[in-house]
Amino acid sequence: MPPPAKPRLPRTMGVEEEFHIVDAKTRRLAPRAPELLRQLPEDYVAELQRCVIEINTGISNSLAELRADLQARRAVLVDAAQKLGLGVVAAGAVPLSVPAEMLVTPTARYRRMLADYQLLAREQLICGTQVHVGVEDRDEAVAVASRVAPDLPTLLALSASSPFWADGADTGYSSARTLIWQRWPTTGLAAPVHNAADYDRLVDDLVSSGVITDVGMVYFDVRPSNSAPTVELRVCDSCPLVDTIVLVAGLFRGLVTRELDAHRAGTPPRTLSPPLGRAALWRAARSGTEGDLVDLNGPTSQPAPKVIWQLIESVRPQLEEAGDWETVTELARQALLVGTSAARQRRALRRRGRLIDVVDQLIAETAGNAPATTFTTDQKPTLLAGYGPPVVDDTAGYDEAVDTDGNPRSDYAAVLDTVARLDIPTLRERQSNIEHQQRAEGINFRVSGQNRPQVFPIDLVPRLIPADEWTYLSEGLAQRAKALDHFLRDVYTDQAIVSDGIVPLHAIDLASRFRSTGRLVGHALRAHIAGIDLVCDGPGQWYVLEDNLRVPSGVAYAMANRRLLHEFAPELTLPADIASVEHVPQMLLETLRAAAPPHAEGDLEIVLLTSGWEDSAWYEHSYLADQMSIVTVRPADLTTRDGKLFRHNHFGNAVQIDVVYARMDEDMLLSSNDHTGTPLSRGIREALVSKNLSIVNALGNGVADDKAIYAYVPAMIEYYLNEKPLLPQIRTWICAEREQRDYVISNLDKLVVKPVDGLGGRGILIGPDATDAAIEERRRELLSQPERYVAQELVALSTHPTFDGDGLYPQRVDLRAFVHLRPGPSGPEAHVVPAALTRVAARGSHIVNSTSGGGSKDTWIMTGRK
Template sequence: MKPFDEMLISGDEVREPYARFHEWFREQDAEALGEKASEAEAFFRRTGITFNVYGQEEAAERLIPFDLVPRIMAKSEWDNLADGIEQRVTALNAFLDDLYHDQEIIKAGIVPERLIAGNEAFLEEMRGFRPPGGVYTHIIGTDIVRCGENEFYVLEDNARTPSGVSYMIENRETMMQMFPELFAQNRVRPVETYPHHLRRSLAAVAPPACEGTPTIAVLTPGIYNSAFFEHAFLADQMGVELIEGSDVAEIDGRIQMRTTEGYKPIDVIYRRVDDAFLDPKVFNPTSMLGIPGIMDVYRNGGITIANAPGTGISDDKAIYSYMPEIVEFYTGAKAKLQNVPTWRCAEEDSLKYVLEHLDELVVKEVHGSGGYGMLVGPTSTKEEQEIFADKLKKKPTNYIAQPTLALSTVPILVDGGLAPRHVDLRPFVLVSDKVRIIPGGLTRVALKEGSLVVNSSQGGGTKDTWVLRD
């Protein structure tokens, strides 16, 4: 099955959102565009926009390749997608609130209790506690794939600490600097307002102890974290402090940071530290990254933590397979955005089917991320399939499987002009007093011809995502 081409209908017939770009591109000099690509790479290198690759001695710090050709979406396409995303994140927050309180969805027999009981992502410490404003997932990155004109599917929900928003913003800034004439010809909705909306959204869920304007800080694990650039970038763009666990202490029932004028209480922490390392008094006692005592302060109304501890349960890929039912249970309406069809290997019939069709399916670990711990059946060897079959038989509850989708393609710049490559999309959503969805998001692109793996850690790149105003 030929993948859906987001730019071309057939031959040289161009889809409407790309019409003005296509006219502009035909007038460009190929050599000059190549020089622009080199300029962009030099800019990213100079700015320090890198990510770390763990477990590799060589080139541990890398640039994410950036492609100059924007991905362009019509207003109507985006509006339909945004409606579905808003419905989904609303349901996710309701689901988390229910899980940590009455568990009505389990009592109704919709989500099996076995998926929650004993799941390391479900935190008993959050039972019976409701975060300020009733919000659990303040920042969400929903991974979307497209397979047709109006066929969008959710690949996964990133409700813990989704990354990539800094690349979305820097990609836009780079494009505006290099091709201002393109923005004059196309009415593109802004993404650079994200830090303003993020600060506003975080301030709206300040804890009961807050007096006056909320003090906000970004908690980072430190400079060796793979996403440290983003932590520093967002703190700087919001005009708030970037802190590490060693910069703060629990004093008088508040989390306070050192300043030149003594200690100052923090009201809202945007944390980029995983649950296990957040509070050594409650979770991992050897953690040097978190803040001792923060969970007690949190439960006593002295601070807001975004995202809330325990949100990782909604990232579980086995839970994901129930999202259409979860959306309908909490919103009373059918899901506007569908899941990718999913086989739960914990179920005997599903496991049998998956084992018989390993060469056709994508098999994923329930807690996996970043493109690791997975089998892409059509591109795998017999040996790899045999290894995975053994893993599935030993621990079927640890895996789900999905069909290999014909992901949509968008053009990238190559030596011969333009060539189609597969993409996904991560829109960023802010939840507090209202749901704010940034128009566009981070488009990740598989730069190798025919590849379906878009993750930067696996050789993928990024591109600017345009949502047109009309």
Template sequence: MEADFRSAVIEEDLQVLDTESRELTPRASELLAHRSGDVVAEEVRNCVIRARTSPAHTASGLRSALRDVRESLRRVGEDRGLTVAAAGAVPLVPPGSALVDESPRMRRLLADYEFLARGQIYCGTRIRVDAVDTDEAVALACRIAPHLPVFLALTASSPFLRDGSDSGYASCRSVAASQWPTTAPVAGVCSAEDYHALVDDLVSSGVISDPSMVGFGIQPGADGRSVEILVCDACPSADATALVATLFRALVEREAAALARGAEPAAPVETRLRAALWRAARSGLEGALVDPVTLEPRPAADVITDLVDSLAEQLSGTGDLDTVRELVDDALYNGSSAFRQRQTLRRRGHVQDIVDLLVVETSGTSGPRSPVPDAHSRLFGVYLPIEGLDTDPSWDEAVEAGGRPRAPYDPVLTALQQIGTVRLRARQVRAEQEASVAGVTFRVTGQERPHAFPMDFVPRIITSEVWERLAAGIEQRARALDAFLDDVYGDQEFLAAGHLTPEALDRAPGFRRSTGRVLGADRIRAHICGIDLVCADDGRWLVLEDNVRVPSGIAFSTAHREMTASLFGDLVDEFDLHSPDQAFPMIRETLEAAAPPAAGDTPNVVVMSSGSADSAWFEHRLIADRTGLPLVTPDEVVFRDGILHRRTGDGLLRVDVVYARIDEDMLLSSPGLDGVPLRDGLLDALAGGRLTVANALGNGVADDKAVYASVPAMIDFYLGESPVLDQVPTYLCADRTQRDLVLDRLGELVVKPIDGYGGLGITIGPECSEAELAARREELLTRPEGYIAQEVVALSTLPTFDGTHMQRRHVDLRAFAHLRREGGRTTAHAVPAGLTRVAPAGSLIVNSSRGGGGKDTWIMR
């Protein structure tokens, strides 16, 4: 029976890696020397080997053969500090020529093709299926070529370049391969005679040295008795590679039968096929593919499913149909290797983790098997406690302990279940691409390039009753902080009453004794405050941190709303939500209200940024655009006769209010339009009442972690009120008694630098190693005044889509309050919008600059 079916052989290039450094290493010969059999051949680079399976004609046979070859190589390398990875590219490639084989063939390639041969080391997969002769192989190539994009999408596994930067493609290997002079989707001829003539012409032209350099996406095999595809990346998923081989073998069977019935082997239009392959290389399984029949874009899942359905007869003949459908379901559920690699980098932040993922998948499986085809099981079947934490699961705002959605979230989670994993992932990738186009980016600490701000589809829902209490709490806190700032740069009555020591004030890095006093008394200082809140203990809200220097995040809340509105449609309107766009007229109103009396009834306000290098540049641009205010940098303003002016097309225009989205020290030291630092002019204009800077200079003292501990006392001292919102119990390590308590409980507490921001320098006791705790202990013994400690708060969690399923992630909420002088008194106005920030997987630190993301915040009216 087996003789009635054509067999397939898989040849894949495997990258040889050093297990310690995780880098490519030129030691392929060591594996070859100890590998029994003749199924492994050395490649032209000595860090790559080519493994070949024995022939098989079923999906299970191909998968087993591929796994056996990989396992034998893994065992050989295990004792030698070597391993292999099947991937189109790996992101850790050492410099130099050590990886290049010094064979005559390689030297010829380097001499003829230079940078093409010296570039990143790419690895592909070659799948060969029996053919009667070269004539049939050429004809089969013509008929099968339109399906090549599906094979590329299924195996796409080269998203990163050799330096670890993202190429923007799911398969940069295939894009790079297209630069070679003889690379094309298909030869474009329909007979063996024409094919051989084409190859002879290429050799005689001197463009290639021999026929082995021909690299069409699909072509006759060198033996003349097979047809082979070369379009695929080497793929860590043996299942995906075996799936492609099985589909290709079935296509050969079907098209061979069609040819035997007299069908024409018409060559496809190369330009269209090349474009379709580019589309597959760009987005893999996570975007649209070009339908081979209609040439219209369609979801990859639909195109692949249609192909399987069209091959049902051939797959059933070998007993493969059920297996192939399972493999397709798994591939779509887990996503492409390129997608999984990007998710790994996002979760863990290290290129080495990508290599580890590739090694694990090469030797095992590429993720969980797809659950039963039920949307809830797919999305929430693995809704587990936070990865990496030993504590009990935190309170989840959306899902009850028994797994049922809480009432406000029921329609949202139901809608997500109906969309399903595969389409939700495709929408997520598309949304992030659109975010990049719109400039919704943020720079993670330690990374040079900004990335699309990670945005999750599952919103946070805040009922009107909860929001009423939160709004009252943040308004109260903003008024108290503003009163403190006015006092601390004035009479310092709060210190005199013993609520804060002079030493604590002097230690506060944000305290600016000279610049802070420039502003006259009874003036608003904290015009726009950002208050960070966390939900804990079954719905109890706490204040985690205050931000009255340059609080960011409001623009991202708008971007989130636009994304969720595109997903949920009318459901957003059914919830009767506050629009985050309300924030922008509020910003303008607050800034105009802050203008000095000399500005008159039509003050001129500008938004000032350090420029496009700022991590929040997107927000600066959006605020300026939505408020209708000009966006300027320091080098666009200048002082004339003690008044600040900005450059316009018509000359200089007076400026009354500067909304400073720039660090205070940078603002003061930056040269203006005339090259003179702005410091003296700013201080003179502020002191003379001719200019307002929002937020005011010196506000950083209120962001100090040690000062935070005194805010409840501020509320009582300045307002005569009790705090509406509690805050996290805090210990001042500058106090000997409190420091000793912290040292005794170091493994239980969160320790923060008093001047820390962006989550920098924080240690969370239960998550720390003994070495990390020992280092922090030494810091507390030698410089205790630089730290505070807090109780660990079990931050609430919300479902967050990680590309495959919903995962619990810790969240916080940045809410905003504006202060204005109205009718001789200070009024506070909570902004009915907020930024829900999501911690990276396995972390309690919720901060965008640490690699977290965000969610839309639905505040109900």
């Protein structure tokens, strides 16, 4: 009886990692690799770009040994970089860089590459990870490289870490590096040969052709190594998490072992046509693990987790033989739960709206300093394990969907159960699909301090407004809008509210948006469209946060939220008694028609005035105009004569305008030139005085947006309507008043202090969250210019379960509701729009404004009608 066969030793492994070097202060790529390399051992080497360094591990026999080696070499690199004021990033690309500032490493080879390849070399601001698995026979290495090619797209998907390109733009891909990399002439899944002699002839022919200069420029995604007896995997992005590399290395070793055994057994390889292989790589670069991948067994399109687990099962015998099964399956489970680096980077941008936060996260993950994200099985049923609203002064805040015991409230039971059944990877896929569609449609917003707009994030958990609460809100919103319209008509004509001592004259004089243009429309209705922001701090406890009567935005985003959530998360079935948003554009058009000047006859000419595609709300402008079948115009499309306003159509004809739906600031409008280069200001004023034109909302309405005027709105309601305010508002101190200012200065650490003319959350100081330095600076500002500020109590905004890529978190929300006023027989008639925009603050933030990086939710307004 023959002795039992000795167990085979696992095949050896090694890794080459490429790292970006960034400036620790600016977070931009820094071409300082030569300086850093002087502080490092010889196995840290230069690359084409002087902002990249490569490390080479030793030879490992186990995944644990490989992990330890990677961690140790990274620690040396990170420590040396920190001493020079540098950061180290392992990712396919870094979102902050200026390609023109980058420098090629000054060797003869790299200089020739720059001369030969020009754009390709200059834009090679990418980093990859290469994994080597030992195969001693070179003929077998070539054969195995070809045989493993069908599974490479799956490994690429796991490593995807380059969603942003150098200028900070979101490419829409999970691995933009792959798109850049594939432009080189010698890339592709594998060489189309079957033995070493054929491979060497192919390489010799490529060098002889002059397209490449040496064997080192053969960049196939898998190839026999040029310098070691290994098969080399080259398809992957650099990976910020070491565990991602360990997972890929374990899978690749399993694949190489499986295919080498099959080759020796004479089993035919799987066939893979080059076009299908390229398509599968493209899909992996596009989707990562957050979308579908190409299952080449079909071929069919399948969810990424399914394709990944199929691959793992296919190499189970090899993983078990090497002792890797438990490690690989656990790492795969974690990878699918936390998502690709690309998904995590997008989450970091959503949270704060700043690209530097993305780079900081990459630096922390590369160094191994990022908080570990782990999941246990008891989290899967509800996704609410450990969930709880923020605690302030030992008191938990109010969460609208989850009670203090962590259980869904009755109205939310079905919604949260559906969300839980979708599980984390599926939710992340749905979120990714929505964002891809948003980028395609241009549903974005410009965040303060950013040059490029970004998608306006939509959360997957809808917000419910019960029917009785909406009825209460609607009555209070209508009342408030009417009172504000009364105030605007009064303050620009008789100023009776000032004469009667309700609103002090100095409050009007100090309001920065009180303008002479407001007097041009007399006693006509002015607040055609109001956007009123509401917050909640308990069941049915709503407060008005602020009023927007200049250019209130958001209704189109509310409509888009409904459509996209329904399209990409159809499991969240709309209740039968939900208010429809389909007729909102028609409602807006009717309001614009009702605003027409008295002399308008026949078919009205209504236009939407915008500053163009660079406006942060351009999506809304273009969408609403399209839905109402009206045209968008810019100031340069207009001209005035004889007290009338005209637009120029595509035929060069001048068409008189009756109503302008103004979606740009009046200062910008009145300082612009018309079609002929003539200033518009005088002509528009004449058209308004002649009553040949209406502007919605009226010029000068910004005085009602003033934070100091807000304090007097309850008094306006009683004064103009002889009614008690239905909606309470937040207690406000006017810092222009000496006693109130002194109180604010004494309590800065407890209050919220806002500029009276602030927009988008800018300039707000939230006392409990502010640093001592920020409080002291605001103190000095209040002493020198108190009239610029108001202070308010800090309201504990309600929270709402918000999916943040790896679970549900309580994030603060507000609600922007919209009220239309139209002339009626006994005064303005109010129409509350059945679409409201829920805005979501970034995690841990109190500021919900879109321009400060917040997101939104689909808002389900319930009618109570079944």
